[in-house]
Amino acid sequence: MDAGDFFEGQLNRPLILIYTLLGEVEKAGSVVRVQEEIEKQTMLGCYFEDAAGVGFYYWRRGMWERAEAYLEQAVTAHESRKNLAAVGACSYVLGNIFLERSDFAGAEEMLFRSLEICRVGGNILFELWVVPALVALHLMKEEIYQAETLVHNGFALLKPDQKWYGLPALMHLAKGMVESAKEQWRDAEASYQTAVALCDRYHLPWDQARTLHEMGVMYGRQGERDLAIQKLDQAAALFEKVQADKEVVKSLSAKESLALSGFARLRARLKSWR
Numbered sequence: 575m576d577a578g579d580f581f582e583g584q585l586n587r588p589l590i591l592i593y594t595l596l597g598e599v600e601k602a603g604s605v606v607r608v609q610e611e612i613e614k615q616t617m618l619g620c621y622f623e624d625a626a627g628v629g630f631y632y633w634r635r636g637m638w639e640r641a642e643a644y645l646e647q648a649v650t651a652h653e654s655r656k657n658l659a660a661v662g663a664c665s666y667v668l669g670n671i672f673l674e675r676s677d678f679a680g681a682e683e684m685l686f687r688s689l690e691i692c693r694v695g696g697n698i699l700f701e702l703w704v705v706p707a708l709v710a711l712h713l714m715k716e717e718i719y720q721a722e723t724l725v726h727n728g729f730a731l732l733k734p735d736q737k738w739y740g741l742p743a744l745m746h747l748a749k750g751m752v753e754s755a756k757e758q759w760r761d762a763e764a765s766y767q768t769a770v771a772l773c774d775r776y777h778l779p780w781d782q783a784r785t786l787h788e789m790g791v792m793y794g795r796q797g798e799r800d801l802a803i804q805k806l807d808q809a810a811a812l813f814e815k816v817q818a819d820k821e822v823v824k825s826l827s828a829k830e831s832l833a834l835s836g837f838a839r840l841r842a843r844l845k846s847w848r
Contacts, residue, residue, distance in 0.1 A: 579612045590627035597779035597816035625660035636820030662691030706748035740776030743769045754792045783812035
């Protein structure tokens with residue numbers, strides 16, 4: 575901070591990502607406010623993927639409009655400077671926001687743009703964030719083969735002789751989603767459990783909640799209502815802890831749908847007894 579805004583900004587960006595990933599919402603928000611004030615004065619600096627930090631924070635909090643406004647401005651600024659790493663990261667977060675809105679065309683454009691930048695620049699670490707988002711996109715479009723191919727390609731990047739820490743968690747989540755779509759329930763359950771364990775070990779509460787949500791949806795599809803409700807409750811609690819309000823609503827809505835379907839089945843059974 576004593577060295578000035580330029581150097582403080584260099585450190586704030588990765589700090590925002592760290593705090594957001596850890597679910598330290600108040601700390602992340604505090605740094606975001608400082609960084610936005612700095613960027614009103616200057617956007618100078620050697621930006622990498624952490625350029626998306628502010629937008630990433632707003633996305634994970636469910637503040638999609640604020641995230642989109644920040645990221646679109648950032649993409650324009652970094653494109654003019656040929657700063658591809660920053661453009662790729664901002665495109666990744668924008669793609670996720672479009673995916674949340676079921677804007678498949680927008681999501682596909684942004685996510686494939688990010689993937690291409692990763693591959694041209696050789697950033698395997700960030701590619702392992704982008705691939706699971708593209709898997710989710712293909713599954714939402716019912717393109718299982720494309721999703722499965724991406725999962726295979728993603729795991730091929732994870733060389734067994736390297737320590738990857740919590741990074742593979744999203745790939746195991748994506749794998750579980752593909753297996754669930756194919757009704758390979760045991761395999762999907764194992765993949766989800768691996769993702770949950772990695773998220774828990776490396777303190778990634780939002781990603782853990784996302785995995786628990788998908789587990790709940792899977793159990794619901796199998797007719798395992800009690801297990802489904804348990805996982806969705808756990809997901810909602812974790813999302814609430816990191817103040818991801820839209821995700822809380824999504825998990826509770828999925829739980830409510832299960833309860834309503836169970837009530838409908840009970841009414842049908844009672845009618846048959848009459």
